[in-house]
Amino acid sequence: MLPGGGSVIIPARTFMYGLIVMKSNINLVLDDGCILKALPYGKRNGIVKGSYPNNGKPNRNAHLITIEAPDEAPNSDGIDVWTPNVLIYNCNIACGDNNIAMDSGTKNITIRKCNFGNGHGCSIGSYTAGIENVLVDSCSFKNTESAIRMKSNRSRGGGEKNIIYSNITIDNVRKPIFITSYYPKTPKDVTEDSAEEVTATTPSWSNIFLRNIEIYDCEYAGIIWGVPELPIRNVVFDNVKIRATKGMEINYVSNISFINGSSISVKKGDAVKVYESAPEGIDFSSGKPVSK
Structure with missing residues (x-):
């Protein structure tokens, strides 16, 4: 002790x-x-x-809770959830790992009106089997490592669906949107990994909605990266405005669209880089909205 x-x-x-x-x-x-x-x-x-x-x-009328840990403290999650039917409301969380982590068995969860400081974001995973019906609404992120973060791998997933992040502000975050079926590391090159057999634990992200989100002063616009045998499916950017130094990488994602003026403004290179994906509604070079 x-x-x-x-x-x-x-x-x-x-x-x-x-x-x-x-x-x-x-x-x-x-x-x-x-x-x-x-x-x-x-x-x-x-x-x-x-x-x-x-x-x-x-x-x-407010259950205001503050959770703090040093940003260098390892494995210091703010709140971990492994169960259905949870409401997290009006919290201030700054820590050295995930501000909130939602893992296998998390269903019907609402996270609302929370402020996140140092930490790895409001995260789903890396154990993600059966996660569904997640709403993160009216929250802010400032100086976190990531914000909208979903992570899994071929031995930890299966059935991830119906996930909404809405009415969010994200300021000075390295990777504001980070959705991946590889954890803890993505391949160095998108072409180096080949398709494997789809199993019960293959991550199967689907129905991800990002609505009314303002992202600014970030290093990367985002990364969305599925596995070749089972792409991430049905992703919608609805009124999402991103200002970052570098663009967004989209690999193995099917049916992804940018609507209602969603845009990506970057200082270096193309706004969007894709592999085995066909985003609609955005110009890959300029990041400006494109009408159908």
Whole structure:
């Protein structure tokens, strides 16, 4: 045990709680059967019976949670989700790994009105089997390594579908959009990997919608890279404006479109580079919208 550390052990009962503050080197341990239920927050500054006091402003309706770890701390995810039916709302998260990580078994999850600082983004994967019905809405990313991040590989995937990121701002992020069926590394060259047999664990990303997103001051516009035997399918950029130093790479993606004025403005090279993909609605060189 590290100096100054210890564990807080909560037994197998149901507890109502208000604010939990964890100092460094403290472990929170929940026994099997333990249930924590958050008190309603801020109803008339705690005057209403059973509500948790806020900061003195009456009728402030918000479960505001801040999670912080040093940006150099390895494997320091903010929140990990491996279960269905989850709402994450009004959080500030900065850490050394994934701000939020959604892994196998995550279904019907909503992440709304969260602010992300240092970290690897609001991530799906790398274990992605059966992930579906994900909504990330009204969130901001600033100084993260990535933002819209989906990652898997041939032994960890299968059935990833119906994913929406909407009403998002992304500022000073190295790879704001990073969707890949290779993890932890993509091939050095897109032609060096050959198609394999499709199995139950082959990543099968489909129905990905990016709507009303503003991306600026980023190094790369994005990377979307499927495996040759099973391309990423049905990707829509709807009113997405990207300003970056380098363009977007799209490899092994079928049925991808840029609509409602979506554009990519870059300082170097072409806006879009493709391989075995045919994006519609955007000029590959200039990144400007193209009408059908």
